[in-house]
Amino acid sequence: xxxxxxxxxxxxxxxxxxxxxxxxxxxxxxxxxxxxxxxxxxxxxxxxxxxxxxxxxxxxxxxxxxxxxxxxxxxxxxxxxxxxxxxxxxxxxxxxxxxxxxxxxxxxxxxxxxxxxxxxxxxxxxxxxxxxxxxxxxxxxxxxxxxxxxxxxxxxxxxxxxxxxxxxxxxxxxxxxxxxxxxxxxxxxxxxxxxxxxxxxxxxxxxxxxxxxxxxxxxxxxxxxxxxxxxxxxxxxxxxxxxxxxxxxxxxxxxxxxxxxxxxxxxxxxxxxxxxxxxxxxxxxxxxxxxxxxxxxxxxxxxxxxxxxxxxxxxxxxxxxxxxxxxxxxxxxxxxxxxxxxxxxxxxxxxxxxxxxxxxxxxxxxxxxxxxxxxxxxxxxxxxxxxxxxxxxxxxxxxxxxxxxxxxxxxxxxxxxxxxxxxxxxxxxxxxxx
Amino acid sequence: xxxxxxxxxxxxxxxxxxxxxxxxxxxxxxxxxxxxxxxxxxxxxxxxxxxxxxxxxxxxxxxxxxxxxxxxxxxxxxxxxxxxxx
Numbered sequence: 095x096x097x098x099x100x101x102x103x104x105x106x107x108x109x110x111x112x113x114x115x116x117x118x119x120x121x122x123x124x125x126x127x128x129x130x131x132x133x134x135x136x137x138x139x140x141x142x143x144x145x146x147x148x149x150x151x152x153x154x155x156x157x158x159x160x161x162x163x164x165x166x167x168x169x170x171x172x173x174x175x176x177x178x179x180x181x182x183x184x185x186x187x188x189x190x191x192x193x194x195x196x197x198x199x200x201x202x203x204x205x206x207x208x209x210x211x212x213x214x215x216x217x218x219x220x221x222x223x224x225x226x227x228x229x230x231x232x233x234x235x236x237x238x239x240x241x242x243x244x245x246x247x248x249x250x251x252x253x254x255x256x257x258x259x260x261x262x263x264x265x266x267x268x269x270x271x272x273x274x275x276x277x278x279x280x281x282x283x284x285x286x287x288x289x290x291x292x293x294x295x296x297x298x299x300x301x302x303x304x305x306x307x308x309x310x311x312x313x314x315x316x317x318x319x320x321x322x323x324x325x326x327x328x329x330x331x332x333x334x335x336x337x338x339x340x341x342x343x344x345x346x347x348x349x350x351x352x353x354x355x356x357x358x359x360x361x362x363x364x365x366x367x368x369x370x371x372x373x374x375x376x377x378x379x380x381x382x383x384x385x386x387x388x389x390x391x392x393x394x395x396x397x398x399x400x401x402x403x404x405x406x407x408x409x410x411x412x413x414x415x416x417x418x419x420x421x422x423x424x425x426x427x428x429x430x431x432x433x434x435x436x437x438x439x440x441x442x443x444x445x446x447x448x449x450x451x452x453x454x455x456x457x458x459x460x461x462x463x464x465x466x467x468x469x470x471x472x473x474x475x476x477x478x479x480x481x482x483x484x485x486x487x488x489x490x491x492x493x494x495x496x497x498x499x500x501x502x503x504x505x506x507x508x509x510x511x512x513x514x515x516x517x518x519x520x521x522x523x524x525x526x527x528x
Numbered sequence: 529x530x531x532x533x534x535x536x537x538x539x540x541x542x543x544x545x546x547x548x549x550x551x552x553x554x555x556x557x558x559x560x561x562x563x564x565x566x567x568x569x570x571x572x573x574x575x576x577x578x579x580x581x582x583x584x585x586x587x588x589x590x591x592x593x594x595x596x597x598x599x600x601x602x603x604x605x606x607x608x609x610x611x612x613x614x
Contacts, residue, residue: 176553179580242552308554308584311561373561439587452587 110172112441114188116509118168119434121196123505125160126427127498129153130471132207134491138484140475144411145282147214147270152207157419158289159199159221165426166297167195167228169433170249173301174232178239178246183231191231195224211270218267222260229256244320248300251328255292258284258335283338290418291354292331295391298425299327299361306365309381309432310372315364323364326357347402355395362388379465383428386469390421412479420472427468427501431461434505438512455511460504467497535559542609543573549605550579557584564594564610574610575599581606 133140136149143150171182182188202217232253239246262285265276274281307314330353337346365388369375377384394417401410435456442450471494478486535555536547546563548556560576567574576582576596589596593613601607 176584304553308557311554311558311588313558314552314555373558373565436584436587439590440583451590453591 110175110188111185112437112512114185114192115168115172115437117189117192118164118171119430119505120509121192122161122164122168122430123498123502125156125164125199127495127502128203129156129160130491130494130498132156132203132491133475134488134495136207137478137488137491140412140487141478141482141484142409142412143415144409147206147209147211149207152203154415154419155199155206156203157423158294160203162294162419162422162426163225164195164199165430166294167191169301169429170232170297172437173304174235174249177242177249177301177304178235179241180235180238182235187227187231191224191227194220194227198224214270215267218264222264225256225260229253229260232256242304244317244324245300245303247324248296248303251324251331252293252296252300255288255296255331258288259293262288280338280340284335286418287334287338287350288331290394290422291327291334294422296324296327298422298429299323302361302365305429305433307368307372309374309377310369311374312368312372315368319360320364323357323360326353326360330354330357343402348399351395351399351402355392358388358391358395377432379461380428380431383424383431383465383468387421387423387425387428390417390424394418394421409479409482413476416472416475416479420475424468424472427464431456431464431501431504434508438508442512450511455508457504457507460500460507463500464497464504467493467500471497537563543567543575545575545577547577549577554584556582557588560585560610561588561592564589564592568592568594568612571612576606576608576610577601578606578608579604582608 130153132149132153136153139148140150140153143154145151171188174180174182198217198220200217202214202221205211205213205217232249236246236249236253239249262276262281265274265281266278266285268274269278269281276284303315303320306312330350333346333350333353337343337350369377369381394414397410397414397417400407401414407413435452438455439450439452442455471490474486474490474493477483478490535551536545538545544563544567546560548559551559556578560574560582563574586596589610594610595613596608596610599607599609
């Protein structure tokens with residue numbers, strides 16, 4: 095047994111230190127709570143929100159930058175070496191990234207909430223600096239990638255999207271001082287399309303080709319349709335960029351959305367098949383959230399199509415935003431509630447009894463509370479937009495905050511249980527002959 | 529795009545061998561766990577020939593009541609002996 099324990103110690107030493115992914119996940123958990131609280135405080139303006147400084151914009155960016163991008167960074171730092179067989183960077187560089195990004199997001203969202211353009215410019219500059227650092231780590235890793243070309247191509251497409259969203263985001267921030275480098279409407283179109291469907295969705299879709307088969311214990315999805323899916327997604331983004339800059343928007347927006355729907359449809363079909371054919375087809379509540387996320391992404395594209403076709407509904411832009419952000423949030427929280435206990439098990443020492451079981455490191459009750467609150471809050475928010483009701487938005491904020499607290503409890507329990515496992519005393523011999 | 533190496537399996541006195549070198553993740557994990565499941569029914573050890581430390585494998589083994597120990601092998605290979613926890 096001591097031999098096994100030693101070997102597991104060696105395996106762990108090749109993982110990132112637990113503090114790296116867990117600090118990003120921990121920050122995401124905290125920003126998740128703050129996002130719902132910001133919605134609660136800014137509920138009066140939320141249902142008809144269509145841009146502009148204030149609490150709804152702060153709530154939106156607490157979710158996008160604080161939860162979605164934060165989780166994506168933490169997960170990609172841990173998962174990329176698995177896919178590309180290359181280290182992403184030194185733990186010190188990753189810790190520095192966290193120390194730059196987290197205060198940047200805090201400053202930026204505070205400035206948005208207080209409607210302070212100069213503070214906002216400073217916060218945006220820090221966030222952009224941190225994301226450039228992340229982009230460099232990502233690019234260096236992808237350049238040296240060995241194998242898993244499908245995941246690598248998703249990574250490159252996400253990286254290119256990150257570039258577009260940073261430039262468009264900076265332009266939008268500078269526009270509050272009259273110095274936008276891109277026309278505001280174009281910058282907004284680019285920012286939304288490349289943040290939601292470019293950077294975030296492509297990263298999630300790419301990593302899903304590892305994560306879903308890994309959790310379901312199934313064969314890898316068929317390669318040819320998977321390549322067709324990513325090709326359609328990238329083509330959709332190119333068309334969206336052209337449309338955002340005013341090239342035949344009436345034709346190109348619907349075409350981009352149609353390609354996006356096709357890409358998503360193929361991806362979801364592959365993932366569902368992988369899940370059903372695996373040794374562990376039942377993946378529990380977290381994967382209900384993942385499935386809701388997929389459905390929400392499709393619904394957001396339908397709302398985007400209605401926007402492109404000038405459908406008559408006053409709060410369509412708000413509805414689109416809630417569907418897109420709600421979908422991505424459901425997807426990522428579903429994935430995170432599976433990843434955290436699994437990672438905690440890999441990082442926990444385990445002593446002579448081997449690593450602790452992932453099931454012993456999770457906490458079903460807080461996850462169940464979060465599941466109920468999350469879905470209720472999203473439904474309330476959709477109803478708030480549909481009926482232009484500040485009261486429903488307020489209720490969504492309160493229920494969402496309760497769910498975020500439950501998710502924070504789950505995360506803290508996993509961390510505590512991981513640290514509670516007794517540390518190893520390394521025996522002198524690590525291997526044996528058989 | 530589909531020219532991935534196949535899993536090789538053979539049996540000798542040490543147990544059932546499986547060579548998953550060159551397979552993309554998570555295929556090594558899936559192939560090993562399928563074999564562990566088979567061996568769990570039949571009894572006996574599994575010898576894994578891998579090209580890296582399969583960090584994702586250990587929690588899955590623990591869930592199934594199995595454990596791993598490292599075996600001496602040539603540089604560039606990671607060889608594990610998997611057996612049921614006693």
